[in-house]
Amino acid sequence: MSEFQLLRGIYSANAALLSRHRERVVIPPGDDLAQIHLRSPELLIGVDQMIEGRHFRSGTPIELVGRKAVARNLSDIAAMAARPLACVVAVALPPSLDHEAIMALYEAVRATAELFDCPLVGGDTGSSGDAAAPSAASAPLVISVTVVATLPAGVPRAITRSGARIGDGVFVTGKLGGSFGPDGLGRHLTFTPRVQESIALARMLGERLHAMIDLSDGLGRDAGHLASGSGVAIRLDAASIPTHDGCTWTNALGDGEDYELCFTAEGPVPAEVEGLAITRVGEVIAADWGQALVSLGTAGGAIDVTSMGWEHGR
């Protein structure tokens, strides 16, 4: 079976499954482009890729690789309080990957996307070099996913990183830290992107929800993105940071890849949204020259944690 035939099979199967999205997917995959019908004129778009050896270890179960490639992008949608519309995927396949693994990868991408109402409407797949060429053996698997999203009813604008105001509380959802696990196969591969919770939060808080980001680089660095985007500073309180069992605030700040939400809001914020815990972890303060963008109050005093965490290079 040639690669072309293999992919044709995958796309046909997907096209059949897409029939449930008939109102949204006007032209399904198989043409030069797919066509989506929008109900709102506001479109959100972003791309994230996963590179073997960089974003996941060689030997990671291929289903989890496909799942994460989509879930990371869905987490970006959640960070804007947007609603998924569709996704497309490009995969550069190392020659070592057999057809069964390729099928499993695609199925994981498709199923994860479908679960979050983000139908897969296009793809491009190619081989990195030639299985006969020994040098190609080290070509990494690269999966790039692009998502498009729109504003849900009841959410008048996307929540950016730049709206934080002095006096806002700083909040996180869920618990943080230890996402890689002892074997590298932890929550960073199996997390639930907070798409539903984010929309519910935006509806609940309305104009009081000022800024939001998803936690991929670690709380210190991501709070830094909020602070620099908004021209403010953030003071976190170490004792209040909710952590997973066995983790401390150093894990919450340094491990990264929690894919929880971090947001700033004015006024009272409930203790949970859709069953997901919300914890106040700090406050937005004025930025001062020479002061830390993000400082953390600990038992031993305040420390600068702006640069503590994962540098994803983005």
Place this chain on the structure above:
Amino acid sequence: MSEFQLLRGIYSANAALLSRHRERVVIPPGDDLAQIHLRSPELLIGVDQMIEGRHFRSGTPIELVGRKAVARNLSDIAAMAARPLACVVAVALPPSLDHEAIMALYEAVRATAELFDCPLVGGDTGSSGDAAAPSAASAPLVISVTVVATLPAGVPRAITRSGARIGDGVFVTGKLGGSFGPDGLGRHLTFTPRVQESIALARMLGERLHAMIDLSDGLGRDAGHLASGSGVAIRLDAASIPTHDGCTWTNALGDGEDYELCFTAEGPVPAEVEGLAITRVGEVIAADWGQALVSLGTAGGAIDVTSMGWEHGR
């Protein structure tokens, strides 16, 4: 300079340039997602990647690689008679690529996109492995571009591959064949995607323009996509196929990567659109079991050319 700083510089420069698209680009790159404002509720989307060693030779000037990565996607937009809205790019960088080359690559992507009014609104860049690890030396450069487009005024629907009708003429724009050139650095790297011409054609022919595709796999194979998509067959006439100097119909059918348009239409079609030649090369006929999907009439008789050309694996 870290990769993060490098990219921040690129994105900031691009964000400044994006100010000219203020009405369209509501949230510029730098947040979790970018936001685009649409004037039409119809969105077209597709992704195409370029893998070093597969879609371009190692050693190809990096500017031409970046240009082609975008231009191929723009050609898909042209194939639907759509108008570009925006693009995003993911790049997996081999450790061998230095900062200067990375900057040149991004600038080529940005400038090509800008030239066709398709602003670059997002990106993700990561390294394939570690420069210190000798095995990473063979990791290929992978560039994946996703484009979104919409329907221009005066074009009521996207032109798909599936609308060809028996009795339609089959037409191509420009000349075909020899796109790789003697040194591999030919037109497949420098072609002009027919975005403007396609929109003008769709407006001119209106409902008489039935089906369209861009010529990437070669005329035989791409006409086959039109035929199979439409449930018809196509008869081409070898003598009428417009070819570049030094090329014959075998090049037009076999070389691929012309990125001209091939369309079927009812009734009279002008000899050019926006200064680009249009040539009638065949007609749409009924599909018959056991007959070729695409046949070519030559001096020596009719031959089946359905599978003649480039298999891009898509």
